[in-house]
Amino acid sequence: MPGHGFRPVFHPAGHDHALRHALQDLRAGRWGEMARLLEETAATGHWDGWTRRTQVLATVAAGTDVVHAWRAEQPDSAAAAVMHGRVAVERAVRAHRAGHAGGRALEQEAWTACREAIERVPADPVPWIGLLALTALGARRPGAPHRVRPPAPMLPPGPWGLLAEAQRRDPYNREAYHRMLQFVYARSDGPLSEAVNYAQWAASGAPRGSALHVLPLYVRVERYRRDRGHEHALDLHWVAEDAVREAGRAMEDWFLFCAVPEASQLDLNHLAHALFGALRFPDAARVFEALGPYYTTAPWAHRTPRPADRTLAEEVFLRARARCLAD
Known part of the structure; x- marks a missing residue:
């Protein structure tokens, strides 16, 4: 609580x-x-x-x-x-x-x-x-080394x-x-279609319990940061069908099988953030409880008008945590 x-x-x-x-x-x-x-x-x-x-x-x-x-x-x-x-x-x-x-x-x-x-x-x-x-x-330098063909179509x-x-x-x-x-x-600073494809490819091949199932949540936050700005704490970006599906898969394929004390704090915060945004408050509450007292400024900072202000990020985290644990 x-x-x-x-x-x-x-x-x-x-x-x-x-x-x-x-x-x-x-x-x-x-x-x-x-x-x-x-x-x-x-x-x-x-x-x-x-x-x-x-x-x-x-x-x-x-x-x-x-x-x-x-x-x-x-x-x-x-x-x-x-x-x-x-x-x-x-x-x-x-x-x-x-x-x-x-x-x-x-x-x-x-x-x-x-x-x-x-x-x-x-x-x-x-x-x-x-x-x-x-x-x-x-990555943008001409003739940069280590550029080889990708292991799957749609990857750079x-x-x-x-x-x-x-x-x-x-x-x-x-x-x-x-x-x-x-x-x-x-x-590129442009559309993140390559990143979306990459995250989906990585997650789709990962076994249950793998933190790679959280990768799509990072890309969704980056898409919001680049394309949507910080005007609204809750908007359709977070409750779209694919956003809800990504949050659910990360919960079901990673969180329920991982060793929580050894899990990345960033991964746990991204999952809590995604579940909160998807309005899956009881599931988000389980992740907040697993976090205990710990939090990371990302991704919460990107829901604020000034992402560099850690105080604002903390306030968003606290509001989300309180809402989820109140159920």
Whole structure:
């Protein structure tokens, strides 16, 4: 129930308390807990947790020299090599978004770091995911590399070989498919028909319990952001027949089968948002309950007149949560 005084919490670790502890150590300039966490994660043999944790750690480590210090202390560490690639990619992506003059040099550094990680740990999908992320930065450059024929009609040419390498190591890796989606977005500012086709293709081939069933919900939010603006909190975009169908499939083919504590907060927020928009309030309530105190600004920010204002995004989240949990 929507308790009085409930305040949502934004934290990249979410329910992952071990990751939270490692992030605290990392922010203090230490790498020991990160190394221990990744050693334990690698021992499980589950690439989904490895991918998620290395990605979150890199978002914090990219603003520090901690991974550099770790590699200096443990030059033979495979995990440190992977994190070096992660951090290099994160810095290149940030520089590209900010339009920094040195962005191309950072891209090359990241490319080299990922290739070195591939040589060090050939079975790891994460360095291949890093290469996928870098292709989106040059998606519109003439003669961009890694443009190959797509695996199905209605899909654009692109770095499908890189996606296949990640898929070979970890079938249906969530981040790999999201990185490919970012490439598709980057090809054009126009209609998102290619992205729609891609998300439907990815979801249709994914097994039950796969987070790829949430991909169409991301594309629907992006379509709204690009084409419809932010004038109305609820409009026909969210209750159209295909929108309701996409929300239902994500609920039935992913949420009901996934390990919720290990699920992406972004995926859970996109699903809660889609079910709320589709007026499926009881189903949305189950997702809000699974989220607990945690939330992400996206996609809620895109229902506000000022998406950069996190306070407005939080207000929309709280209203939606209260409405759904009131039933």
